[in-house]
Amino acid sequence: MDGTIVKGIAGFYYIKVNNKIIECKSRGKFRHDELSPMVGDRVDILLQGDTGVIEKIYPRSSRIIRPAVSNVTQAIVVFAVKNPDINEELLNKLLVSCEFNNLKAIVCFNKLDLELSDKEKSIEDMVKSAGYEVIFLKAKEGYGIDKIKERLKGEITVLCGPSGVGKSTILNHIAGKELMETGVISDKLKRGKHTTRHSELIEIDGGFIVDTPGFSSFKIDFIEAEELQYYFPEFKNYLGSCKFTSCLHYKEPNCGIKKMVEEGLINRKRYNFYLKMLDEILNKKNIIR
Ligand SMILES: Nc1nc2c(ncn2[C@@H]2O[C@H](COP(=O)(O)OP(=O)(O)OP(=O)(O)O)[C@@H](O)[C@H]2O)c(=O)[nH]1
Numbered sequence: 001m002d003g004t005i006v007k008g009i010a011g012f013y014y015i016k017v018n019n020k021i022i023e024c025k026s027r028g029k030f031r032h033d034e035l036s037p038m039v040g041d042r043v044d045i046l047l048q049g050d051t052g053v054i055e056k057i058y059p060r061s062s063r064i065i066r067p068a069v070s071n072v073t074q075a076i077v078v079f080a081v082k083n084p085d086i087n088e089e090l091l092n093k094l095l096v097s098c099e100f101n102n103l104k105a106i107v108c109f110n111k112l113d114l115e116l117s118d119k120e121k122s123i124e125d126m127v128k129s130a131g132y133e134v135i136f137l138k139a140k141e142g143y144g145i146d147k148i149k150e151r152l153k154g155e156i157t158v159l160c161g162p163s164g165v166g167k168s169t170i171l172n173h174i175a176g177k178e179l180m181e182t183g184v185i186s187d188k189l190k191r192g193k194h195t196t197r198h199s200e201l202i203e204i205d206g207g208f209i210v211d212t213p214g215f216s217s218f219k220i221d222f223i224e225a226e227e228l229q230y231y232f233p234e235f236k237n238y239l240g241s242c243k244f245t246s247c248l249h250y251k252e253p254n255c256g257i258k259k260m261v262e263e264g265l266i267n268r269k270r271y272n273f274y275l276k277m278l279d280e281i282l283n284k285k286n287i288i289r
């Protein structure tokens with residue numbers, strides 16, 4: 001029998017098999033492969049009465065750390081237009097992190113019922129110029145939720161973004177009545193969440209979605225300086241046009257990326273963010289050396 005691990009608590013794993021959740025233990029042998037089951041894993045299980053044993057973990061297509069979930073295919077990056085204000089740098093860092101982890105990213109701006117100013121408009125332009133889809137929401141009223149639901153089928157989606165932007169509100173609306181029960185359970189679990197740090201996949205509309213606790217800062221300086229450019233999708237078409245193949249698009253002459261920034265084909269805010277991250281990465285290296 002094969003299924004997907006939707007939750008793991010204290011050595012027990014909960015596997016969704018067809019329409020049932022089966023509680024399983026893991027076989028010890030995975031430890032030799034330094035592989036222990038994690039939420040998101042596709043597994044084979046052996047039934048022993050009502051419970052089971054995980055026999056096999058299928059190869060993972062991806063693995064994210066916070067929350068620890070495998071096989072995630074997509075991220076819904078949530079910010080609020082107000083309360084709290086959009087942190088542009090954090091937004092860009094999350095987008096780079098999505099590219100690094102090979103996740104499709106969709107950006108949602110929630111709380112559209114609150115005032116929308118030129119600042120949000122320019123951030124929307126920036127995000128769209130990098131090729132990302134933008135969805136506006138009034139999650140509290142359920143507005144825009146249907147657009148998100150359309151994107152969930154066949155995906156394992158992670159909801160991420162700062163605290164208080166409305167991620168859990170979105171998830172509750174997506175799930176509707178069905179989750180109300182799950183909501184009660186995960187409310188209970190949420191209390192333990194800070195200590196156990198487990199995450200749970202919720203099956204909706206032919207896909208899985210996982211909520212995450214919000215965060216306010218985020219580092220991406222583990223990325224190599226030479227690789228950073230590949231996590232800016234809007235650079236891709238122009239990367240061959242620099243004079244030097246090793247160009248980092250910083251101080252080098254005849255840089256195709258800088259030229260595109262001058263011509264307005266690459267968003268200047270995104271380019272400035274790229275430079276800032278590059279600087280952080282290079283400085284970090286200096287300290288280690
Ligand atoms: N005005 C307005 N408030 C909203 C909207 N959606 C959510 N909120 C409110 O924003 C607050 C935070 O919502 P949550 O869903 O808990 O936010 P979260 O992103 O899950 O926060 P963390 O769990 O701390 O990461 C709540 O008071 C919600 O009622 C909206 O569309 N408009």
Ligand SMILES: [Mg+2]
Nearest residue numbers: 167168212213
């Ligand atoms: Mg929440």
Ligand SMILES: [Zn+2]
Nearest residue numbers: 242247249255
């Ligand atoms: Zn260049």
